[in-house]
Amino acid sequence: MLSVALGTLRTRRAVFAGSFVALALGVALLTVMGLALASSASAPERGPGRSAAPVVVLGQDTLRVPTPSGERTARLAHPRPIPAATVARLRKLGPVVADRSATGVHRLGIDADPAAVREVVGDGARVLTGAARRLAGPGPERDREALTAMNALFGTAGGVTAFVSVFVVASTFAFAVERRRREFALLRTAGATPGQIRRTVLAEALAVGVLASATGCALGARAAPPLAAEMTRQGLAPAWFTIGHHVWPYHAAFWTGLSVALCGAAAASWRAGRTAPAEALREASADRRPITRGRLLCGAALLLTAAVTLALSLAADPGDLLHRKTYVSRPMLLITAAALLSPLCLRPLVGLLTRLPGLRAPLVRENTAAGVRRTAALAAPVLVTVALAGSLLGTTATLNRAKAAEARERTTAAFVVTAPDGAGFDEAALRRLRAVPGTVVSPSSSTAVHVLEDGVALVRSEARAAAPGALAATTRLPLAAGRVEDLDDDAIVVNEEWRRHRVGERVRVWLGDGTPRTLRIAAVMTTGTGDNGVYVTPRNAPGAAADRVDVTLTAGADPRAVAGALRAAAGDGRVLTREAWLRATAPGTDRTTRLGLLLVLGIALLYTGISVANTTAMDRSGRVRDLAVLRLAGATPGQVLRLTGAEALTVVAAGALLGLLVTGVNLAGLWAALALQSAPPVLAVPWQALGTTAAACALLAVTCATVPTAVTLRRGAVDLAGLRE
Known part of the structure; x- marks a missing residue:
């Protein structure tokens, strides 16, 4: 069987080219990620910098x-x-x-x-x-933050790469087995046992996996140093960061790639072994069943798992759904389930699309219905890419919009005066600001408090220090219990994320300078998106200078006159209206996270192209006679090309609609989590990103479908009719 497998690889290179490229790219990225992680963990010691004293x-x-x-x-x-x-x-x-x-x-x-x-x-x-x-110096803290962000970026990209590469490889082998049923049936007729057929498929996967993994390791070794240098130039990694010499990343990437190949081929090998000898006599090309029993069971199990875990999270800890690790990984369950179950939805969905007014295409409908396995193989990567783009970008946009809505609801001040960067207002500046007529002024400072939860976890909470009376006049805190006016030097305002958050209860905390205090809980805020923080009085923020002053107007005060007086009193500080301050401080996705999301989507789009090209190449020989029949029936080459392009666009549209449905379900779970956290339940669908992603998938699909067809049509109709697979 090994010789048969090697012979198959030689004669069907196009069939396995997509799996080889997908695995090689995946292993290369895993190698780069591993080398970056290993290099950051064993970073060389830096010099003392400007500290020249001994x-x-x-x-x-x-x-x-x-x-x-x-x-x-x-x-x-x-x-x-x-x-x-x-x-x-x-x-x-x-x-x-x-x-x-x-x-x-x-x-x-x-x-x-x-x-x-x-x-x-x-x-x-x-x-x-x-x-x-x-x-x-300040460098070590910045370096630590940069390394953490870089590790998160590579970790996310590596996880998505593994997920999509498994999907592409599994789909490739499954479709290849379906297209080779007659070949396996002939082997069965010649005396091959089911076990030998399975071992043949696994041997093919083993050969592809070894070659692709070795190639990926070599590519990763070459790509890692330039990538590290580029990340340093872009400020995403410390200036001293370089790729070191480590062995374990190569082992991890190689064996992961090989495991992906074997796991992806396992289900296909089992199905190949069940091929009966009578299949050699079958001539019909229409698919008998849209989905196998194993695929149906796996898809249903994943769908049920996604639903149950979402319900449990919403019931127990909805705030966990707002964390990056969760909203990046959780959609994978639903996306995989939808991709596995897509053959059940594609036939009616394609039928609906091809019956729309102005889009009636009965031949497209019948071709896609007859080859539902091919349709699913083309639509699934589009579904994955669109769903990833919608879920990841939609989640970050929704969270940013919810945080912006929270800030808008909290801020009732007419003006916000901010101190120069890296500095605070001195007492003289604060006296001048307080003296502005027609205003109520609330200076506040940024600080932090620590609390020991469950006796073992030291948790830091960002806080602001302000006088309670002025704070109540300029800010509308989202309180779940208590009153802001009850805040004093012996009290603290916490949020529902704290383990102990009952009004009147006393909690032991450590202030921003490490001073231990036992404070009474005066009020409790809702959890929201996690940015509600903590409030204390200035006495409980030693060493913290006022960096922001909220200003409200008294009855009859002239806003223009107040603004001019504030600018004169603020010195180097900035005086912003409420709307201008909200725009200036509007939450957004940081550069590293944005780059990570774009990298993930780029990987998904690349794998979509690989999968579509590979499926088209595998299906090309099986559709030669279909093209010949069309040509003999009088269709011109242009009409055949338009039909091929229309089929590709229809399949992409169906896959994009399913991806949009998955996006909607994922964002609905996030919306429910925000509502349960008492955060503004807003929703942001990234229509522009979804449209761009769908258009890119359509371009890939049409190109991969029409270019080979155009090459094939150069032969005459009679020659095409005489071709054999």
């Missing part, structure tokens, strides 16, 4: 909380300054350069013995020497 002392910037499971740490929003007494003692050890802020000294460049410095500092600050001096 010793650097930093103010305490890490919160450390002991728990039964060990110490938990977190970065402080407002690092504590180095105590003045410690600074004075350090100056006696050697030359000192101090970085000073409004709250005190936060960093010293000290030319002294490290041991002596540690003895003076004790536990009140951090002492950095050698390569660790790089931690004194």
Whole structure:
């Protein structure tokens, strides 16, 4: 059987070309992802940068909380300054350069013995020497964020690649087996057993998998360094990032690719083994059954799984559906189910499309109905691509619109004054702003609080500090319980995401500078999209400077006069109207996430082209006689080409409609989650992206269908009629 399999690969190269290309590209991307992950995990130590002094002392910037499971740490929003007494003692050890802020000294460049410095500092600050001096600058935090975003990008792309490549390979082998039923039947007539037929198909998959995986590893090795350099130039990776020499990514990518090939061929091999010898006598080309029993059961199981898991998430934790890991991975279940069950829907859907006024095409309808397996093989990748585009882009657009609606509902101020970047308003500026007639002014500062949940998890919540009276006058918080006016120096406003969120209950928290406090819950906000945060008073935000001032107008105040007075009082600050501030701070998809989504959709579109081209190539020989009959019946080459193009467009339209239906179901689940979270239940369908994706799929399908047909039609009708498969 191995010799038969190798012979089949030689004589049917076009049949397996699509699977080879799909696997090779998938393995290449997995190799690149693995090399990037391995290189980021074992990044080389950076130099100290601008910290040329042998010793650097930093103010305490890490919160450390002991728990039964060990110490938990977190970065402080407002690092504590180095105590003045410690600074004075350090100056006696050697030359000192101090970085000073409004709250005190936060960093010293000290030319002294490290041991002596540690003895003076004790536990009140951090002492950095050698390569660790790089931690004194802002670079490490930015590098860590860049690496995290890069890993998420490659992880998402790799997951989608594996998903789509399995789908394409499985579809390719399934369609190839269907088109080779007579070939397998002849082998059965010659004495081949079902087991030998199955082993032949698996041997073909093994050969394709080995060659494609090896090719993919080689492509990945060449593509990884230029890609890392481009990501560095674009600012998506740290400037020092390079691809290192690692072995495990090649092993992981190679064996994953081989497993994908074998898994994709497993179901097809089982179906091939069930071919009866009598199939060799069958001449009819119409499909007997639109869908196999195994495909029906798998599709139904996945559909049920998608429905049950969605219902459980909505009932138990609807907020989980708003997280990126969830809304990227969860649609895969429904998309796969729809692709598997698509043959059940395509025949009536194509019939509907070809009966629409102005689009009546009975020949297209009959051709697609007779070859429903071919129609499903062409429509399924279109469905996957359109559904991915609609689900991913629609989810991010819906979340951004919901967050924007939340901000609009919360903000009642007529003007918002923001401090210059990286700075805050000093007391003199705040006094000038408060003195503007006809206004109620509410300064607030950005801070954070930490809470220990279940005794083991140290959770950080972004917070704002503001005086309760002014806050109530300029902001409409989405409260589920309590009153904003009850906020005081002994209280806190939390949201329903907190484990403990009952009004009047006391919770132990650590403030932005690490100070432990036990505060009373004055009010509880709804969860919303997760941006409602926490509110405390300025006394519970030590070290936080006011960076925003909300301004409302009193009765009879002139908005233009107030705006001019605010600009004069704000100095370098910006004075924006409510609408201008909402536009300036409108949430959007960050650059890395946007690039990741475009990469995912590009991969899906590429695989769509591979699948469509491969299906068309496999079906070409089987349709030669159909073309000959049309030509002998009097159809011109142009009419045959138009018919072929119309069939391709009809199938793409059917696949796009099914993809749109899947998109609608996925977005409906997100809409329900937003409603259960008390967030504005908005919905954003990315019509432009869906139209562009469908148009690209249509162009690919029409090109792949008409170009080979045009080449075939160069032969005469009589010659075509005499051709054999």
